[in-house]
Amino acid sequence: xxxxxxxLLHGTLDVLVLKTxxxxxxxxxxxxxxxxxxxxxxxxIVDAALYKSLHRLEQSGAVASEWGLSExxxxxxxxxxxxxxxxxxxxxxxxxxxxxGAVVRVLEAT
Numbered sequence: 001x002x003x004x005x006x007x008l009l010h011g012t013l014d015v016l017v018l019k020t021x022x023x024x025x026x027x028x029x030x031x032x033x034x035x036x037x038x039x040x041x042x043x044x045i046v047d048a049a050l051y052k053s054l055h056r057l058e059q060s061g062a063v064a065s066e067w068g069l070s071e072x073x074x075x076x077x078x079x080x081x082x083x084x085x086x087x088x089x090x091x092x093x094x095x096x097x098x099x100x101g102a103v104v105r106v107l108e109a110t
Contacts (some may be wrong), residue, residue, distance in 0.1 A: 014092070017054065028054065057085065
């Protein structure tokens with residue numbers, strides 16, 4: 001039986017958030033929506049997991065935050081990628097590409 005895609009997401013959320021923020025600063029809901037849209041709904045980001053990830057990334061210096069107004073004129077915390085975050089994203093993307101390639105080679109072995 002295939003694993004639930006949310007189980008697979010556990011170890012990948014930080015890199016997904018970094019990639020999302022490479023496009024533009026966003027608030028939490030927009031980050032989750034962007035990821036869900038790009039994965040055609042295959043990945044749904046749970047709020048608690050998202051904010052734990054954002055907190056980890058902020059603590060590491062990969063992400064900065066500031067308060068602003070959302071599209072609905074509500075107060076929202078906006079997150080943006082720092083230069084450290086861009087370096088982390090580049091390294092993590094290379095790691096994930098190697099990992100995904102290795103998994104595909106195993107799965108397609110005959």
